[in-house]
Amino acid sequence: MPLYKEGSIAPIAADDQLAPLPLADWLKAPTQAVMLANTDVLDPLKNHMGRLKLIALQFPKYTDGRAYSQARLLRSRLGYRGELRATGDVLRDQLPFLLRCGFDSFESNQAGFGPALARARTLFSVVYQSSSDDRAPAALLRLKLRNATAEALAAD
Amino acid sequence: MPDTHFYRYDDYDRTLLSERVEQFRDQVRRRLAGELTEEQFKPLRLTNGLYLQLHAYMLRIAIPYGTLSSRQLRKLAEIARKYDRGYGHFTTxxxxxxxxxxxxxxxxxxAALAEVDMHAIQTSGNVIRNTTADHFAGAAADEIEDPRVWCEIIRQWSTLHPEFSFLPRKFKIAITGSPNDRAAVRVHxxxxxxxxxxEGQVGFEVIVGGGLGRTPIIGKTIREFLPKDELLAYLEAVLRVYNRYGRRDNIYKARIKILVHEIGVEKMREEVEAEFVQNKDTSLRLDPQTIEAISSQFAPPALSHRSAVVGAVEALKLENRDFALWLKSNTAPHRMAGYRIVTASLKPAGAPPGDASSAQMEGVADIADAYSQGEVRVSHEQNLVLPHVAVEDLPAVYAALERLGFAEANVGKITDIIACPGLDYCALANARSIPVAQSISNHFASLAKQHDIGDLKIKISGCINACGHHHVGHIGILGVDKNGVELYQISLGGDVDFGKTSLGDIIGPAVGADRVVEAVDALVATYLERRDEGERFVDTYRRLGVEPFKERVYATV
Structure with a gap:
C-alpha cells in the first residue's frame, strides 16, 4: 500500500530494514519495528522505547478509533519518539486527528491522499485541547494573552 | 439589545468555526463529485449534524447548554425559512x-449559523455530543452553581478532540448544578x-453508564467528589477507557453503559482511576484563571429591584382562570425576589410537541428582548424558557405568548408530552409518535382537568431506541411493529428525578393506535379514584402497584 510522510506529495519507498513484526513474534525476538493490533496493550513495549524505530498501528475500519488512544499513550506517556505509522483503512479526512495524536507516516490507497497530507496542518489554525503534538490549545493562548496584557498595563 | 449573559465567542472560537465550515464545504463537494462514497462520507456529515432521515436530510443544530440569545433565535428562524420549510423541532x-x-x-x-456563533458540530455520530444542562441554570432559586460554565469548558475540550472522534458509539454528558435535577444526569x-x-467545597459527583435506548440502565456513581479543576483530566480518563475497551462488534452493545454493565462498576472505577492518576496534575488541570474567565461570562444579569407582589397580577389571577393556572404551572421560582422563570409551552393542544415556526421563534425572541434580558432557553422537555421575567411583566408576557400559541398552562401536566419524531420522519421508527401525542393532547385539552390531574409526565418513543425517553415517563408509550401493524406498549412508574430515578414497568400487551387514548384515560381514572391527598400519579402508582391500573386498562381496551 502506498506510504506517505509529510514533506512529499508522492508516496515514498518503505525502508525494507524496518519490516514491522506482529507483537507476538516481536516479543520472542525484539527488533526495531513492531506492528500492534488495536486491542494490544502497550505494557510489553515499555522498556523498549530506545530500541524501537517504527511502530505501526492499525485501523481495521476508519471508524474504529482505538489506535488513536494507543498513539497518544505511546507518544505522551511512554515517550516514544520513533516513527508512528497509521495502517489499514486510512483516509485523508482523518489526517487532522492522526497528526494531533502523533502519527507521522500513513499507508493509504485513497486518491489525493498525498496532496491532502500536505494541506492537513493548514485546515485548523485553532485547537481546543492539548494532545500529542505541541500545539497550544486556545485556552492557553487566551491565558497568555491576558497575562501579557496585564503586564503591559502594569508596565505603563 | 441587551448583552448576553453567557459565553461570548472570541476570535479563536470564530476562526475554528469558519475553518470547520470550509472543511465541510470541501467534504460535501467531494461527496457530490463522487470522490467520497456514502460510507466514507457518513461519519463526516454526521459530525456536522447532517443526518439522513426517511424523506430527506435533517440538520441537527447544537444549542450548547440550551442557552440562546434573541439574536441567535432570530437567525435560527431565518435559516429554517431559507433552507427548510419555515419551522423547526426542538429536541430532548x-x-x-x-x-x-x-x-x-x-x-x-x-455558515449562516456561524454568523451568530452557532454550529452543528458533533450533534450526531460516534463522538462526544452537545453537553446538556439544567434549562433553569443561572436563574433557579435552588442552584448551587451555574452548570453552564462546565458545559462550555467541556464544549471546547470535546470539539474535534483528536483522540475521541471515532468512539464505539455516541457519548452524551449532562450537568446539573441543583439538588433538584432537571438535566436527567442519571440517564446519560x-x-x-x-x-x-x-468541608464546604463544590465539586462533581461523577455518574457513568446511564442511558435509555434499547437497554435502559440507571448510571452508577464512580466518583463521589471530584475537584472541579480536574474535570477534564477525569473525563479524558473515562473516555480513554471507553475508547479502548468499549465493544465495537455490535452497535447495540457499544454504549459505555454496556461496558460498565459487563465489567462491573468496581472494575470500571479501577480502570478510570488508574488513567486519572496519570492525567491529573498535567496540562489537563484547569487553570483557575481559565475557570474564572469563563465563569465571569456567565455572571447573572444585573436585575433591577422589582416588586414581588403586584396588584395588577393579583387582580388578573382572580379575573382570568387560565392566567392563574399558567402562573402555577408555567412559572418557577427565580433566585431573585420579584422575578419568575417562565416556560413557553411548545405543546398547545393537538400540536406536534416541540415544533415552532420561524414566526413563532421570532415572536419568542421579541418577548425575550422586551422582558427577559434577551435570553431564551431550550428545555429537554421540548419547551422554551424565558429565564428572567419580572413579576410585574407576567401579564404582558402571558398575552404575548398567547398570541404565539405558546401560553398553554400545561407545563409538567398530562399534555406536556415528550415525543420523538417517530415514523413521520425517522428511518428507524416502527410507529408514529406525533399523532399519538396529538390525540392524547386533544383528549385532555381542558386546563381545569389537567390541573386536577396534576403532575404527570407522558413520554412517547416510536421505537426501542427511546428518543422519547418512554422508560422514564410516569406513563411511557413505546411504538412497536407487529406484522406491519403499529401497536403501543404502555409502561408506568418511570421517573428522572434525582434520587428517585426509576425505569417504568410494562403493564401488559401492546394496544392498537386507536386505543391508546382510552388506555391513558383508564390509567388517569384509576389514579383520580384512588389517589390520596397530595399524591401525584406516580406516587399513587408506587403505593398501589400495577394491578389496579392494569385491570382497568384491559377491562376497557
Whole structure:
C-alpha cells in the first residue's frame, strides 16, 4: 500500500530494514519495528522505547478509533519518539486527528491522499485541547494573552 | 439589545468555526463529485449534524447548554425559512432539528449559523455530543452553581478532540448544578452533579453508564467528589477507557453503559482511576484563571429591584382562570425576589410537541428582548424558557405568548408530552409518535382537568431506541411493529428525578393506535379514584402497584 510522510506529495519507498513484526513474534525476538493490533496493550513495549524505530498501528475500519488512544499513550506517556505509522483503512479526512495524536507516516490507497497530507496542518489554525503534538490549545493562548496584557498595563 | 449573559465567542472560537465550515464545504463537494462514497462520507456529515432521515436530510443544530440569545433565535428562524420549510423541532437534547435540508445547501446553512456563533458540530455520530444542562441554570432559586460554565469548558475540550472522534458509539454528558435535577444526569453516558461537600467545597459527583435506548440502565456513581479543576483530566480518563475497551462488534452493545454493565462498576472505577492518576496534575488541570474567565461570562444579569407582589397580577389571577393556572404551572421560582422563570409551552393542544415556526421563534425572541434580558432557553422537555421575567411583566408576557400559541398552562401536566419524531420522519421508527401525542393532547385539552390531574409526565418513543425517553415517563408509550401493524406498549412508574430515578414497568400487551387514548384515560381514572391527598400519579402508582391500573386498562381496551 502506498506510504506517505509529510514533506512529499508522492508516496515514498518503505525502508525494507524496518519490516514491522506482529507483537507476538516481536516479543520472542525484539527488533526495531513492531506492528500492534488495536486491542494490544502497550505494557510489553515499555522498556523498549530506545530500541524501537517504527511502530505501526492499525485501523481495521476508519471508524474504529482505538489506535488513536494507543498513539497518544505511546507518544505522551511512554515517550516514544520513533516513527508512528497509521495502517489499514486510512483516509485523508482523518489526517487532522492522526497528526494531533502523533502519527507521522500513513499507508493509504485513497486518491489525493498525498496532496491532502500536505494541506492537513493548514485546515485548523485553532485547537481546543492539548494532545500529542505541541500545539497550544486556545485556552492557553487566551491565558497568555491576558497575562501579557496585564503586564503591559502594569508596565505603563 | 441587551448583552448576553453567557459565553461570548472570541476570535479563536470564530476562526475554528469558519475553518470547520470550509472543511465541510470541501467534504460535501467531494461527496457530490463522487470522490467520497456514502460510507466514507457518513461519519463526516454526521459530525456536522447532517443526518439522513426517511424523506430527506435533517440538520441537527447544537444549542450548547440550551442557552440562546434573541439574536441567535432570530437567525435560527431565518435559516429554517431559507433552507427548510419555515419551522423547526426542538429536541430532548436541547437541540434544534430542521427536517428538510438539501445536502448541497448544508454548508451554507452551517455558515449562516456561524454568523451568530452557532454550529452543528458533533450533534450526531460516534463522538462526544452537545453537553446538556439544567434549562433553569443561572436563574433557579435552588442552584448551587451555574452548570453552564462546565458545559462550555467541556464544549471546547470535546470539539474535534483528536483522540475521541471515532468512539464505539455516541457519548452524551449532562450537568446539573441543583439538588433538584432537571438535566436527567442519571440517564446519560456521563452525568455530573455539582454539590457542596461537608468541608464546604463544590465539586462533581461523577455518574457513568446511564442511558435509555434499547437497554435502559440507571448510571452508577464512580466518583463521589471530584475537584472541579480536574474535570477534564477525569473525563479524558473515562473516555480513554471507553475508547479502548468499549465493544465495537455490535452497535447495540457499544454504549459505555454496556461496558460498565459487563465489567462491573468496581472494575470500571479501577480502570478510570488508574488513567486519572496519570492525567491529573498535567496540562489537563484547569487553570483557575481559565475557570474564572469563563465563569465571569456567565455572571447573572444585573436585575433591577422589582416588586414581588403586584396588584395588577393579583387582580388578573382572580379575573382570568387560565392566567392563574399558567402562573402555577408555567412559572418557577427565580433566585431573585420579584422575578419568575417562565416556560413557553411548545405543546398547545393537538400540536406536534416541540415544533415552532420561524414566526413563532421570532415572536419568542421579541418577548425575550422586551422582558427577559434577551435570553431564551431550550428545555429537554421540548419547551422554551424565558429565564428572567419580572413579576410585574407576567401579564404582558402571558398575552404575548398567547398570541404565539405558546401560553398553554400545561407545563409538567398530562399534555406536556415528550415525543420523538417517530415514523413521520425517522428511518428507524416502527410507529408514529406525533399523532399519538396529538390525540392524547386533544383528549385532555381542558386546563381545569389537567390541573386536577396534576403532575404527570407522558413520554412517547416510536421505537426501542427511546428518543422519547418512554422508560422514564410516569406513563411511557413505546411504538412497536407487529406484522406491519403499529401497536403501543404502555409502561408506568418511570421517573428522572434525582434520587428517585426509576425505569417504568410494562403493564401488559401492546394496544392498537386507536386505543391508546382510552388506555391513558383508564390509567388517569384509576389514579383520580384512588389517589390520596397530595399524591401525584406516580406516587399513587408506587403505593398501589400495577394491578389496579392494569385491570382497568384491559377491562376497557
Amino acid at each position: 437534547r436541547q437541540n434544534l432539528q430542521l427536517n428538510w435540508i438539501k445536502l448541497e445547501d448544508a454548508p451554507d446553512a452551517i 453516558d456521563v452525568g455530573l452533579r455539582l454539590w457542596r461537600n461537608p
